[in-house]
Amino acid sequence: MANRLASETSPYLQQHEDNPVDWFPWGPEAFEEARRRDVPIFLSVGYSACHWCHVMAHESFEDEDIAAFLNERFVNVKVDREERPDVDAVYMKAVQSMTGRGGWPMSVFLTPDGEPFYAGTYWPKEPRHGMPSFPQVATATSEAWRDRRDEVVESASSIATALAGHRESEVAEAVDLTVPDAAAQVVLERAWDRELGGFGRAPKFPQAMTIEWLIARHVRTGEAEPLEAAVHSLDAMARGGIHDHLAGGFARYSTDAAWLVPHFEKMLYDNALLLPAYAAAAVVADDDELRRVTHATAAYLLAELRTDDGLFVAATDADSEGVEGRYFVWPYDELVAVLNDLGVDAERWTTFLGAVPQGNWEGVNILHEPVPRARFAADAGLDRAAFDAEWERVRTGLLAHRAQRVPPGVDDKVLTDWNAMAVRGFVRAGLLLDEPDWVMAGARAASTLHDVHIVDGQLHHTSKDGRVSVPGFLDDHALLALADLELFQATGEPVWFDRALALATTAHERFHDPEDGGWFQTAHDGESLYLRPKETWDNATPAGTSVMVEVCLTLAGLTGDLTWRDRAEEGVRLFQEGARTMATGYGWLLRQYEALAAEPREVAIVGQPGPARDALAAVARERPVAGTLVVVADPDHGDRVPLLANRGEVDGRPAAYVCRGLVCDRPVTEPADLAALLADG
DSSP: OOOGGGGOSOHHHHTTTTSSSOEEESSHHHHHHHHHHTOOEEEEEEOTTOHHHHHHIIIIITOHHHHHHHHHHOEEEEEETTTOHHHHHHHHHHHHHHHSOOOSSEEEEEOTTSOEEEEESOOOSSOBTTBOOHHHHHHHHHHHHHHOHHHHHHHHHHHHHHHHHOOSOOOOSSOOTTHHHHHHHHIIIIIBOTTTOSBSSSSBOOOHHHHHHHHHHHHHHOOHHHHHHHHHHHHHHHHSTTBOTTTOOBOSEESSTTSOSEEOOEEHHHHHHHHHHHHHHHHHHTOHHHHHHHHHHHHHIIIIIBOTTSOBOOEEOSEETTEETTTTOBOHHHHHHHHHHTTSOHHHHHHHTTOOTTOSBTTBBOOOOSSOHHHHHHHTTOOHHHHHHHHHHHHHHHHHHHTTSOOOOEEOOEEHHHHHHHHHHHHHHHHHTTOHHHHHHHHHHHHHHHHHHEETTEEEEEEETTEEEEEOOHHHHHHHHHHHHHHHHHHOOHHHHHHHHHHHHHHHHHHBOTTTOSBOSSOTTSOOOSSOOOOOOOOSSOOHHHHHHHHHHHHHHHHOOHHHHHHHHHHHHHTHHHHHHOGGGOHHHHHHHHHHHHOOEEEEEESOSSHHHHHHHHHHTSSOOTTEEEEEEOTTOOSSSGGGTTOOOBTTBOEEEEEETTEEOOOBOSHHHHHHHHHOO
16 A cells, blocks of 8 residues: 555655555654654655665565554654755754764654754664664664653754754855965865876766866966866766766766776766766867767767656666666676677677676676777777777667666656756757757756746746646756856847846845855745755755856846846855865865956857857857856847847947956957957956
8 A cells, every 4th residue: 555655746755655664755744743643753865866775665664564663653754855955955964963974865863843863874674784773773763762752852952953053164254266276286186086087085976066167277277287187087987887888978976996886876967067077178178089978978868868848857776677787787798699799899899898708897797998999999900980980880789789678767857956957068068069959958958947847936846747846946046047047148048048137036035145145055935944954065966055156157247237246256255265175075166266266258249140150159169268158149139138238240240249357348250359359368
């Protein structure tokens, strides 16, 4: 018999609808029931692509005896962290404060008022490796509530008070433009793995935001090492097992330092962030391999994660048939048999893909490229065109064979913030690599987000099959506003500017923290939790405050309203010390520092569509310069956007208007003249 989760829209919650645990979704009903029964709450937070969430569910939540105990002693609440990032954020702080670490599944015991008093992550069904079993933990927690209630309640109140009163940082008095200099030194000297690429030790995450910042830093300063670190890391990931060499796309992270063994779930946000990072590196480094990976990543997103209405689903699972990675890995004999059937040299291609008879991971093979393609082709005596043609035959043949397997599950909810990241990624990459279809894909997704996720003027965080739920958070407003601004710059259509301005204005009104600066994750009129979250790190996804900084800087340039500039600088000053010393946690924000250090510049190109306007746009967009806005518009754009007001063609020719630091140069009509203006400073 299905439990209360059967009517939820989250695929993760629906995965637990047949558990014998009497799960409640997050909401007032659960807390009222806990108060009525005078029992604590067991809160379990996870997400559909989480391998260990599935393990704990199978071991404990599907067990009739454990479920009976939980139902008797607790009110049990299941939360999808992607659907409720606010709940995830506030209770993750409790987990980290109590245990010194975090992760998922997140398991927290709460008072009926929602205050945490005991917390952890995964607990096994039986004690092992020094870990207590989940039944032991649940029993001890229940007994503590029964026998030492006053002590438990006092402890929970103390924890909640301490966390609510903790300030992550103080607002600095002024923006310090030396911060990115110090941060770059930290990353390049301490974090960059000069041997294997990436940053830090295993497990290694893609760090797309750090990479985009390093590219922006190279473009601004001309320093070689930031670009070297970025390209090295992107190349290492592209050749590693974290990259799907057959269908494109990247897994969430690598369990080892060499990028070989991934956690096999593939998340929309990772690929949405990596797409513009690869595109920027490809252009700045003039690297065809990075261009190829950019195209493969875009193809993956469009083929495997896009819905019929042009939006993007959240993720695909790590597991298939209950086994992690089964869909993606290859027994050696099976790989050789398929290659033989394709009529190619099996030894050559197993070597290229790093496959060995004994397997390179748990007896099977994770496909990767131990040797760069150019060197491998040369060693094999093939010119590059012949190698590429034969590889495409191998790739499509292996992909067709793999498609016959049972695929991983798909988390098909649609998240506003993650989709907005995809829009930004497609628009930026499309402009950099001259792929107008990518820009159109971004525009279609953004249009559908506005049509479906905004109901009665209220932006929502998530939907499934067109049914929206959960009021939008700061990240949703900020990232969708930024996506709209990217589309305005790409198309010159004022509707995108209007939408962005409305979202940004709403975000500031509803989320701004007037006391400590920056912006809260939840709105002033949103649900009250035991503390109000304010994201401070650019972690797996950018912090809402970091994105709002970019939105405000962009609007300052487009409108000339320096109030937006003041708001951006407040956001920068809030996390200044963290950005200086813990740079890989502030990649998005550090890119805004580069924009401020470069002094933001606006380029308005106005003219009839055609080769002359395209030539000016190509010069303006040749390199991704942080803080440089490029808007291309028709002469009849109107005056709704201050940057375009009273600006048109010159002598019947498309013209470029360049402004910097509240000063504008004369309009130019020749690409060479525009290049000279942009090169000056």
